[in-house]
Amino acid sequence: MSDAKVTPRALLPLFLISLAAVALETGLTRFFAVASWSEYGYWVISIAMTGFAVSGVVMVLGRDALLKRASWLLPALPLALMGTGAAGWVGVTLNPFNPLELQNGVTWQEQAWNILLYYAALFPFFFLTGFAVSLYFVRYAQAIGRVYGWDLLGAGAGAVATIALLHLLHPFDLVPALLPVLAIAALLTPAARPALLRGATLLVLLASEALVLLAAAPRVSEYKPVSIARNVPESRVLAEVLSPRGVYQLLENFTERLDTDISNNLGLLGLPPPARSYGLYRDGVRIAALPMEALAAPYARATLAAGPYALLDHPRVLLIGASGGFRVAEALALDARSVVVQEPEPMLRRILIDGIGPVPPLPLDPRVTLSDTHPLRAPGERFDLIDYAGDILDAEEQSRHLYAAEAIADELARLTPGGVLSLPVNIRELPVYAIRVLASVREALRLSGVADPAAHVVVLRSAWNLRALVSPVPWDAARVAALHRFAEERSFDISFAPHLDAVAPDRTVWNELPPVTLESETQAAGDDAIAQEAPGVLGGTPAEDAFDRSPVTEDRPWLAPLVRLSALPLALARVEVLPQAEIGTLVNVAVLAQAALLALLVALLPALRRGGIGAPAGLVLRALPYFAALGLGFLMIEIALIEQAAFLLEDRATGFALVLTAMLVFSGFGSMMAGRFEARPRGALLVAGGVILLWCGLALVGLRDLVGATLDWPWIARAALVLAITAPAGIALGLPFPLGLERFARRAPRLLPWAWALNGAFSVVSTPLANLLARTEGLSALLVAALLCYVTAMLVFPRNDAQ
Structure with a gap:
């Protein structure tokens, strides 16, 4: 074992190297979230650990020779890390990766090559980081615990530093701020010729910063919604907020509208469309519309979400998600007696209280209460209607917990006997997402002691969205008939309801929804995929194919992935439909x-x-x-x-x-x-x-x-x-x-x-x-x-x- 003296001063460079590496790793995950899509950020973790693993292999093969050269390798490594970190960042920002082309049988090979280019760009930095750590292990083998401890403490400090910097800097600006940390690590490493090391450190730092600032081209993918919105003539960013949870931008352009499901019969109903709005984007994805004018919702009776209001007389409403305040205006326009609002997305909650840019706070109204209670812990009172916002899953990832069977059971317990829980699901891409929500509803009703879950569920839908209406008491024919009249007037469809055949035996399907399968390349027959599957899943006998129809639970609170691992070959063959x-x-x-x-x-x-x-x-x-x-x-x-x-x-x-x-x-x-x-x-x-x-x-x-x-x-x-x-x-x-x-x-x-x-x-x-x-x-x-x-x-x- 080496007899090199182990002092805090000797291990401080290792602390700083680990700090910079984890800060860069964390910052790169934020880069992918902003520039591309967040689910690809885990590549960075894979690349980092691959570099660490390969560094250990190299140390195994050349341990003795490398240990003999440790006196000059240790001060040289931070310099090499500055250069490879800067070059890797430039390579990442210039990579033309487009994940959407992975779904195309012609273009996916090029994107697979781009993924390899990410590895090529970042591997040298993380390899050298791992090499530095393993060299410290070998050089100070008599104090492995302390070496590993300084390495871990530095890594922890790097995570903290990144979160602090993200309050001040855009993720695209993190790398220039981290390079000086490596320069300090080099200057603190004992060296035979300190003056030469100081000069080399200054030269490499300046060259690396110049490379980052002049050659890197970080950009938001042109396929992200914010890029499309920014390319609209006269589009303006009215406000921007930086935070670790995301880069928020408030946009104004003539295309921004409230994204709510409105009947095609709006004119026949004599109702105006929603007014223009601002768009609020987080990491390039639109999460809400914000009111541009006085908050009002004269169109409310034409929305899919208005279905439960057709049954309830001046209901007490709990809104989970306010959709920028529009859902509050809609509830009041639909004669709600009182409205309690729980907004799970922190920035949207802050906007309701304080406003943002030209958007004022939510107007004061004695009928409206903005609750500080978490959406999974409702206020003590009972409600006639608990209404989830249609965009709640887009606005806040953690809202997926609201769709767990246990959470749905808790919401049902907060309803009055004739009350309704309204659960929205987007069915634009795969109808089977809605089937999984119905499976969760069935499990929730079972947890609530209901013997026949199907008697408590109505499924109301348009062409693009669906509402599962769940009642703590069975639906009777009169209430189903009232919902049928509501749907017919607006060209919506009831895909499932008790007594439906008796109430409307000759009903028309206004919005065709053919099922999507992986087993066949031809479109399956059927004009309402939900109507075909709902009886089985609510009855406890879901269909068996490539898609998972098990309920969402607190232990597994994800609607996706739907594809079973056993069906991966089918998924690869039909990747374009996913x-x-x-x-x-x-x-x-x-x-x-x-x-x-x-x-x-x-x-x-x-x-x-x-x-x-x-x-x-x-x-x-x-x-x-x-x-x-x-x-x-x-x-x-x-x-x-x-x-x-x-x-x-x-x-x-x-x-x-x-x-x-x-x-x-x-x-x-x-x-x-x-x-x-x-x-x-x-x-x-x-x-x-x-x-x-x-x-x-x-x-x-x-x-x-x-x-x-x-x-x-x-x-x-x-x-x-x-x-x-x-x-x-x-x-x-x-x-x-x-x-x-x-x-x-x-x-x-x-x-x-x-x-x-x-x-x-x-x-x-x-x-x-x-x-x-x-x-x-x-x-x-x-x-x-x-x-x-x-x-x-x-x-x-x-x-x-x-x-």
Whole structure:
């Protein structure tokens, strides 16, 4: 082992390198969200972990030669990172990737090449970052815990720094702000010729900044809605707000209109269309219309959402989502007695209170109450109508939790006996999304003790949208007849209702909706796909094909993906009919396949390298499952926590950054404690493993309930709760890796870089695998899988140095 002196000054450059790397990694995920689509941001994590894994392989192959040159490699690496980071950023911004062309049989090959170009652009930076970390491991092998701790603490600081900078800088401006951190790392690294290092650092920093500022061309994809809106003549950005959760822009142009489902018979009903509006965009995607004129809704009676109002006399209404205030005006125009508004999107809530640019706050009205209560925790009173906004899923990703069966059951419990819950679903792309919502409604009614769920559901739709109207009491013929009259006057369709055949035996289908399947390239027969499937799914016998029709639950709160993993060959053959959300899943599978191949190659490295890696075969056979299990388990726990934190904090970006920071910082503290257990590492591992297993068990039993019970806490209290939940797991998770490195390295120091490579390679696998596992099996499956990983690690850890 190296006898180089380990001091905080010696490890501070490592801290700064890790800070810059994680800040760049986090910033790149925001870049993809703004420039392209957020689901492609996880590539950055895959590329980063691939670079770390390959760096370990290189260190295995050239450990002795590289260690001899560490005195000049360590100060040179931050300079190389500045250059590769700047060049990688330029390459990313110039890449013409268009994910929409992945759905075209002619153009997808070019886009696959563009994906490889992303890897080519970013791999050098993350490879050199991993190389720097592994070189510090080898050079200061006598203090592995402290080295790993400084690495993790720097990474945690990088996540915090990114969130802070995103309040001040556009994501396109982050890289120039991060390059000086690497320059400081270079200047703090001990060097034989300090003056030469200072001159080289200044020269490389200036060259890198010039490259970034002059050659990079970050842009929003021309296929994103904001690009189309900005290209309209005389389009103007009236306001812009920067925040970690997104870049918000208020646009004015003559094309901006309220996107609500209005009858084609508007003129026959003698009603005017909605007035012009402003458009509010987040990360280039339109999330709401905001009123340009005095807020009014004379068109309200012609909307699909007006259906329940035809049955209710001056209802007490709970609006979940205000659609920029338009839904409030619509409810009042439809004779609501009182309206309570819960707006789940934080910026839209702020606009209702304070306004933005030329848009004033929501007008004061004694009938309207803007509630601070979380949408999943309604005020104590009961309501005649609980009405979800049609754009609620577009406006706020975390609103998907509102469609979980458990959440729907809670909403039903807040209705008066004759009340109605109105759930909107967009059916423009795939009607089967609506079928999955109906499956969730059925499960909610079952949870509520209803024996015949089909008797409590009416499905009202237009050509593009659907409303599932759910009642706590069975629908009678009179109410169904009233809804039928409402639909006929507006050329809407009732796809399912009890007593419908008796009420309207000769009804006309006004809006044809043929089913979409993957099994056949020809369009299936039928003029109403929902009418064909609703009886089966509400009766508990859904159709069986390539699409998943299982209910959305709190454990699996996603409407997508719909394509079953077993049907991936069909999906690839019919990729042109799938919406973008499903394409992201297919790409995730491709990333997983690439990651699995890399992990296999790293795992076989001792066998492939002539002469092995200088370690006994028995030790290698223990190290392989040990470090692979740690790479898989750590990220599975992290991703499960990120999902819960995003829900609790109502913001994925902040939830991601807070959990990442907490996991890294607390794991860093745990890692620094590893040196205290040199005499009894197995005992320390068993204690840490026991804490991890206990934490996973408690999380499985009570984490979701704890999150649900604290949704109304002040934001700072919820953030503190995230830290409190993460701390014990994080400290315990920080111990196994350095404990394993120290124990295995005693017998075979050459195992160190291979162990680092193994951990990185299986972390590459863990990211796409955890995403697929969560979306197909549920978040609980992640915790169970992580628990099994750490049980495996404890079982294979050597009992003594001789093993």
